[in-house]
Amino acid sequence: MPLRVAVIGVGHLGRHHARLLAALPDVTLAAVVDTNTARADEIAAANRTQAAYDYRDVLGRIDAVTLAVPTLIHHEIAVPFLEAGIPVLVEKPIARTLAEADAMISAALRAGVPLAVGHTERFNPAVAAARPVLTDPRFIEVHRLGTFPERSLDIDVVFDLMIHDLDVLLSLVRSRIESIEAVGVPVLTDRVDIANARLRFANGCIANLTASRISRERVRKIRFFQPATYLSIDYATQKVDVWKLTRNGGPMPAIEGGEIEVANEEPLARELADFVDAIVRRRPPLVTGEAGRRALALAQQIAGAIGHGGMKN
Secondary structure, eight states, X not given: OOEEEEEEOOSTTHHHHHHHHHHSTTEEEEXXXXXXXXXXXXXXXXXXXXXXXXXXXXXXXXXXXXXXSOGGGHHHHHHHHHHTTOOEEEESSSOXXXXXXXXXXXXXXXXXXXXXXXXXXXXXXXXHHHGGGOSOOSEEEEEEEOOOOSSOTTSOHIIIIIHHHHHHHHHHOOSOEEEEEEEEEOSSSSSOOEEEEEEEETTSOEEEEEEESSXXXXXEEEEEEETTEEEEEETTTTEEEEEEEEOOSSSSOEEEEEEEOOOOOOHHHHHHHHHHHHHHHTOOOSXXXXXXXXXXXXXXXXXXXXXXXXXXX
């Protein structure tokens, strides 16, 4: 039987959930849900499915659900589905608070169903291609710059944009964070619109991250420096450049490298396919609720460092 999946929240991001799930093999897009009835009807018609206007209306009628609603109501909506034994994929950040995240994780554990978190960059083919090369990063520099949006203004830029890269870093640097230095500025809203954080890991690695939603250009890049190797990822174009110092027995070393092969694919499509496969094979998703909680906890530490004048040890 096809897996019956509903999408709750079909705004800017949720409409892509619906589009991609409708195209997945062995999946039936059973419904789309939105309190904006006209929007729900529009996306339902575009994907040849049913519209609903309250998430409670699909409880008991589906096998899994993805949530692309404001962070404010992640916990409120996710827990009833998890308690009913229905797997949930929730967009990042996992919740408003660690207590809410813990309640969602506990509900999933009690029911024995997957709870996945939509940290989409973990599914970026460029990140997957780069991962085997990254053996001992010593310095990491991240720039995630976007133009002023009409969405996600309910949270500041650390939780809206920077958290993507925090999740990637936590999956790559296997060491605890010793100190955080951070600064953030509210420019066009009453929340932080541009932020910079400097993370020092116990193994000596340092990461410098800048996130902005008030840039005049879009940039999504991360660069890694490790002994004898430089690696650069462009998330948007899914390009990876690797340069290495090589010694060929001559008096001078050489620098060799260039762009490596990446099989381009839409990260959100990979994320949804992983969620479905995790349900079918009864395995943990790539980005678990626990991973989403770790990223949220780090984002909260950075926000705390900003609120306390910049430094948190």
